[in-house]
Structures are given as structure tokens and as C-alpha cells.
Amino acid sequence: MNLKALLTGRWAVVGGFALAAVLLLVVAPALLSSFRLGLLGKYLCYAMVAVGIGLAWGRGGMLVLGQGVFFGLGAYIMAMHLKLADAPASTGVPDFMALISSDGVPVWWEPFRSGVVTVLAVVLVPSAVAVLLGLATFRRRVRGAYFAILSQALAAAFAILLVGNPRSTGGSTGLNNFKGFFGFSLRDPANRLMLYVIAVVALLAMVAVARQMMVSRYGELLVACRDAEERVRFLGYDPAVIKTVAYAVAAAMAGVAGALFVPIVGIVSPNDVGIVPSIGLLIGVAIGGRTTLLGPVLGAIAVAWAETSLSERFPSGWTYAQGLVFMLVVAFLPGGLASLRRRPPGAAQPSPVPTLSGSSR
Amino acid sequence: MEILLSQLFNGLSGGSILLLAALGLALTFGQMGVINMAHGEFIMAGAYTAYVVQGVLGDAGLSLLVSLPAAFVVGGLLGLALEALLLRRMYHRPLDTLLVTFGVSLVLQQLARDVFGTAGVDVAAPGWLSGPVEVLGFAFPKTRLFILAIAVAAVVVLSVLLAFTPLGRRIRATVQNRALAETSGISTRRTDRTTFFVGSGLAGVAGVALTLMGSISANLGTAYIVDAFLVVVVGGIGQIKGAVIAAFVLGVAQSWIEYSTTASIAKVVVLALIVVFLQVRPQGIFVVRTRSLA
Numbered sequence: 001m002n003l004k005a006l007l008t009g010r011w012a013v014v015g016g017f018a019l020a021a022v023l024l025l026v027v028a029p030a031l032l033s034s035f036r037l038g039l040l041g042k043y044l045c046y047a048m049v050a051v052g053i054g055l056a057w058g059r060g061g062m063l064v065l066g067q068g069v070f071f072g073l074g075a076y077i078m079a080m081h082l083k084l085a086d087a088p089a090s091t092g093v094p095d096f097m098a099l100i101s102s103d104g105v106p107v108w109w110e111p112f113r114s115g116v117v118t119v120l121a122v123v124l125v126p127s128a129v130a131v132l133l134g135l136a137t138f139r140r141r142v143r144g145a146y147f148a149i150l151s152q153a154l155a156a157a158f159a160i161l162l163v164g165n166p167r168s169t170g171g172s173t174g175l176n177n178f179k180g181f182f183g184f185s186l187r188d189p190a191n192r193l194m195l196y197v198i199a200v201v202a203l204l205a206m207v208a209v210a211r212q213m214m215v216s217r218y219g220e221l222l223v224a225c226r227d228a229e230e231r232v233r234f235l236g237y238d239p240a241v242i243k244t245v246a247y248a249v250a251a252a253m254a255g256v257a258g259a260l261f262v263p264i265v266g267i268v269s270p271n272d273v274g275i276v277p278s279i280g281l282l283i284g285v286a287i288g289g290r291t292t293l294l295g296p297v298l299g300a301i302a303v304a305w306a307e308t309s310l311s312e313r314f315p316s317g318w319t320y321a322q323g324l325v326f327m328l329v330v331a332f333l334p335g336g337l338a339s340l341r342r343r344p345p346g347a348a349q350p351s352p353v354p355t356l357s358g359s360s361r
Numbered sequence: 362m363e364i365l366l367s368q369l370f371n372g373l374s375g376g377s378i379l380l381l382a383a384l385g386l387a388l389t390f391g392q393m394g395v396i397n398m399a400h401g402e403f404i405m406a407g408a409y410t411a412y413v414v415q416g417v418l419g420d421a422g423l424s425l426l427v428s429l430p431a432a433f434v435v436g437g438l439l440g441l442a443l444e445a446l447l448l449r450r451m452y453h454r455p456l457d458t459l460l461v462t463f464g465v466s467l468v469l470q471q472l473a474r475d476v477f478g479t480a481g482v483d484v485a486a487p488g489w490l491s492g493p494v495e496v497l498g499f500a501f502p503k504t505r506l507f508i509l510a511i512a513v514a515a516v517v518v519l520s521v522l523l524a525f526t527p528l529g530r531r532i533r534a535t536v537q538n539r540a541l542a543e544t545s546g547i548s549t550r551r552t553d554r555t556t557f558f559v560g561s562g563l564a565g566v567a568g569v570a571l572t573l574m575g576s577i578s579a580n581l582g583t584a585y586i587v588d589a590f591l592v593v594v595v596g597g598i599g600q601i602k603g604a605v606i607a608a609f610v611l612g613v614a615q616s617w618i619e620y621s622t623t624a625s626i627a628k629v630v631v632l633a634l635i636v637v638f639l640q641v642r643p644q645g646i647f648v649v650r651t652r653s654l655a
Contacts, residue, residue, distance in 0.1 A: 137636070141643055145394065146643075148459060149587075149590045149593075150632075150636065150639075153632050160625045162628075163623065164623055241531045264438055316471055316474065316475060319467055319468075321469035324468065326461060327447060327464035331450065331451060331457070331461050334457060
């Protein structure tokens with residue numbers, strides 16, 4: 001697959017999507033066991049987050065270190081709905097809450113009894129938080145490192161908040177042991193296959209959305225904001241709005257990913273949302289090539305796959321590998337693996353990664 | 362009133378720890394724009410230095426006095442190595458330094474786990490620091506007063522260094538205008554290296570101070586790094602006084618909000634307050650005026 005042709009030719013795009021759909025929807029279920037397919041579904045969730053990171057970080061130059069928050073918001077909203085739906089009809093109180101206390105369900109859980117509200121909230125709550133934080137920071141021209149640190153602090157605070165309220169969020173164990181998904185039993189392999197298919201469709205849809213945003217005029221503006229924000233401002237655009245849109249879209253993608261992660265994996269805990277997982281999400285994007293469309297997706301899937309297969313056998317080795325990859329890829333191959341292939345020998349190419357040109361200090 | 366005062370002291374004590382953790386960061390971030398996530402692991406390295414020194418020397422009082430300079434050197438050398446091997450080639454893309462140093466911090470943490478084990482280890486506090494001291498009718502733990510004293514000493518030494526020594530002049534010149542400093546004959550390369558050594562050394566000292574607070578483990582630094590960065594963000598770049606004010610304000614705010622709510626809610630409230638504060642002063646409390654546009 002030539003990435004450039006994929007990004008330019010209309011038929012190449014359609015063909016690429018069709019090929020990916022066939023691979024993921026027909027070939028993978030035929031070849032993989034139900035267990036492996038579940039794992040692949042989990043990787044696809046990370047890939048969804050990566051699509052958003054590619055947009056916000058690669059194209060928009062915003063180093064988003066807190067995507068775990070949006071992932072977690074989507075995941076916990078979905079988990080609350082599933083827990084409430086599983087709860088015995090007589091009391092309406094989820095099992096873990098009934099064990100800890102007799103106070104009943106917190107008020108802010110109640111809206112998520114409704115499936116419609118849940119599905120809407122999975123998309124809207126993360127984007128609303130992102131719009132709020134985005135406008136608050138970008139409008140005052142807080143950016144670069146300051147924005148990165150704030151988004152990181154948000155992830156830390158969110159994880160601490162979850163751990164600190166075990167009665168309503170399950171504390172450090174998180175929420176788990178889900179039995180059904182909108183009326184379908186999660187025990188049934190056919191329903192698990194359905195969840196996988198939903199994840200594939202969601203991922204393909206997100207890639208399509210991201211591609212459309214990248215090739216549109218908006219995408220040009222976003223890249224312009226990354227490379228020379230002041231010039232965009234002088235031309236009469238508002239960089240704050242442009243950047244906030246990308247940030248909110250990335251947040252919504254992470255929220256949907258989290259919501260699908262919960263029924264596919266069966267657990268969500270503060271370990272999935274804090275600083276380390278949030279930055280961990282960036283590693284696949286960095287390896288794949290942050291400014292490309294498919295690099296983040298493939299990178300995220302590869303890293304997630306490597307983590308499962310390596311961390312079982314060499315638990316400490318995986319941490320070393322992760323750290324070394326961060327150091328080596330970001331320092332010496334900032335364009336990711338995609339930059340290796342796209343550069344013909346001798347041809348001058350624009351830098352695949354923005355350098356400091358008035359936008360980061 | 363009594364509660365108010367004791368919370369104030371708790372806040373000052375928490376602030377002094379924050380300040381020790383953030384002082385080095387304020388220096389390196391201010392001068393080079395480098396976001397050193399491994400700073401937290403330099404703190405951890407300092408703490409483990411104190412543990413090793415105590416293992417060798419035995420006597421708690423002597424080992425504390427020895428480990429303070431030893432940890433400074435250990436932290437400084439780690440910083441020097443990081444600067445020379447990785448960061449040197451990345452000054453034109455400061456955001457990426459965050460990810461590179463995050464990788465470094467993962468490796469250092471795992472290294473500490475493999476060397477010292479996953480369980481926490483304890484460093485015994487010397488006898489002359491045990492027990493409380495009475496101030497205005499309140500009992501304050503001596504260890505916390507000692508940490509406050511270390512923080513004050515570090516600020517004083519650093520301020521004198523920056524204000525009156527040739528090195529300090531070079532650092533200030535580089536912070537204010539790197540290009541002009543270079544044309545004036547200052548080796549910004551060497552200044553950067555020295556700054557990184559001093560800043561990372563301060564992390565080591567912070568680590569020794571933290572051994573007085575409780576047992577230490579490989580993820581000691583992760584607990585402080587985000588708060589330390591917030592101190593730098595609120596304090597503003599390139600000024601020590603900004604970091605000092607920010608650290609104590611955040612420490613006191615955290616402790617007061619924590620008293621009326623819970624620790625986890627206090628964290629979130631403080632973060633929200635910081636975002637609101639940045640609406641008013643996006644560049645932090647103090648700004649070094651430059652002619653640059655951004």
C-alpha cells in the first residue's frame with residue numbers, strides 16, 4: 001500500500017478501505033480464535049485513540065498527554081450503563097455497590113440507566129471536556145509545553161479522583177464483571193464477534209473522518225496552526241477554534257474507543273486512564289509516523305500486540321523495550337517508520353515533524 | 362484557628378517538598394525549554410543514594426550529611442549523561458524532549474526495580490531529627506522542619522549563584538536571549554550543560570529529603586513530577602522567585618482544600634484553579650520580558 005497514492009487518488013482510497021475491511025471483517029475472524037479476535041478488538045480500540053492523537057498531535061502540533069482521560073470518560077460511562085443494566089431489577093443497585101455500602105446509586109449515575117443517554121454521552125462528554133479545556137488554554141495562547149503539562153495533570157487528577165471514590169467508581173479495581181451489552185449476553189461468542197465487528201466499523205469510520213479532515217481546507221489550517229500559529233492569526237483566522245476542533249474530535253474518538261473497550265475487554269480501571277497509559281498511547285503514534293493517516297493506526301496495533309506477547313514472557317524486559325523505543329524513535333526517527341519509506345534517496349523533503357518556529361515557546 | 366495554623370504549616374511543609382522537586386525543573390525548563398520527565402527519576406536516584414550511603418556508613422546522622430552532597434552529584438551526573446546523549450540533539454523541538462525523557466524515566470524506574478526490588482525500602486532518620494518540636498504551642502515534626510530548611514537553603518544558594526557569580530550571569534543571559542548571549546562570547550553549550558548538572562543535582566537533594574518522609578520505591582518520582590511541573594507553569598519561566606511563590610501557594614491551597622474535602626478532590630480543585638489562573642496570567646506569575654512574538 002503506497003500511502004501517498006492512498007491519500008491522493010479517490011479510487012485508491014476506496015480500494016484501500018475495501019481491502020482493510022475485507023482483511024479485518026472476513027480474513028481475521030476466519031483465521032483467529034475467539035480469544036485472539038477479542039485481543040485484536042482491544043488493539044483496535046487503542047488504534048481509535050491513535051487516530052485522534054495523530055490528528056491533534058501530528059497535524060495540530062498539540063502534544064496531548066491526557067487522552068487517557070477521554071478514553072476513561074467513555075469507558076466509565078459505558079461501564080456505568082452496563083453495571084446498571086446488569087443490576088437486579090428489584091433494587092437497581094449494581095453488585096459492587098451493594099457490597100460496599102447501602103447508600104444506593106449516586107445521583108450522577110442515574111442518567112446512564114438509559115441506553116440512548118449513554119451512547120450520546122460517550123461522544124459528547126469527552127468532547128465537551130476537551131472544548132472547555134481547549135478554549136480555556138488556546139484562547140489565552142497557553143500552548144506547547146504548558147498545554148502538554150496541563151493535559152497531563154488532567155490525566156493524573158482524573159485517575160486520583162477515580163481511585164479516591166471507591167464507592168461510586170470501584171476505586172483502584174475499577175468496574176468489571178459485565179454480563180450483558182444492550183441486552184446481548186457477553187458470554188455468547190456470536191455477540192462477542194458482533195462487538196469486534198462494531199469496533200472494526202468504528203475504526204474505519206474514524207479513519208475516514210480523519211482523512212476527510214486532513215485533506216480539507218480545515219486540515220490545511222490545522223497544519224498551518226502547528227507550523228506558524230501567529231501567521232494564521234494575522235491572516236484573520238482564530239487558531240484557538242481551529243485547534244479546539246481537532247482536540248475535541250480526538251477526544252470524541254478516544255471516548256468511543258473507551259466505550260467499546262469496556263465490553264470487549266470486560267474491565268476498566270484507573271490503570272487504563274492515568275499518566276503512564278496516556279503517554280503509552282503516544283508511543284504507537286510516534287513509531288507509526290505521527291503526521292500520517294495510517295501510521296498511528298498501524299503503530300498502535302503493533303505496539304499493543306507487542307505488549308501482550310512480550311510482557312507475558314519478559315515483564316521487566318517489556319518496560320525496558322518501551323522506554324528504549326520512546327528514546328530512540330522520538331530522538332532519532334521523529335517522523336516514525338513512515339518517514340523511512342516515503343523519502344526517495346536524495347530528494348529534499350519537508351521535515352516530517354514540526355520544528356520550533358514560534359509555535360511552541 | 363489552631364486547625365488553620367496547623368494546616369498552614371502542613372501546606373508550607375508540602376510546599377517545601379514541591380519546591381525542592383520543582384527548583385531544578387524551573388532552571389532547566391526555563392533555560393532550555395526542555396521538559397525533563399526523568400527529573401522525577403533523578404529524585405528517586407537521590408533517594409536511593411541516601412539508602413546506599415546509609416547501608417555503607419551505618420550511622421544515620423553522618424550518612425544524612427554525606428548523602429546530601431552525594432545525591433547532588435549522582436543526580437547531576439545522570440542529568441549530564443541525559444543531556445549529552447539525548448537532549449543535546451533535540452533543542453529545536455522541545456516538545457519531543459518530553460517523550461524522550463519519559464522513555465528514560467521508564468528505563469530508570471525498571472532499573473531501580475531490578476536493582477533494589479519492588480518493595481519499598483526505608484532510610485532511618487537520625488536521632489536528632491526524631492520527634493516533634495514545639496512552636497507556638499503546636500508540635501511540628503522535626504523532619505519536616507529540616508526539609509523546609511533544606512528548601513530554603515537551596516533557594517538561597519541558587520539565588521546567590523544566579524545573582525552574583527559569573528556562571529549565574531551566563532545562565533541569566535542565556536535565558537533572556539540565547540542568540541545575543543552567544544554573540545557576546547558566552548558558550549551556551551557549556552552553560553546548558555552546567556545548568557543541567559545543577560538542576561538535576563537539586564533533584565537528587567530533593568530525593569534525600571523525601572527519604573525522611575517515608576519509605577522509598579521505584580515510582581517515588583512519578584508522584585511528584587506532575588505537581589513539580591505545575592509549579593513551574595504557575596511560577597513562570599526563568600525565575601526562581603516564581604517557583605518559590607507557586608510552590609508554597611500550591612502547597613497551602615492543597616492542604617487547606619484537602620482539609621475541607623478529600624485529598625483526591627483537592628487535587629482536582631487545585632488543577633481547576635491553575636487553569637483559571639492561567640486565564641489571567643497565561644505566562645505564569647513572573648515573565649522574563651523578551652522581544653519574541655510567541
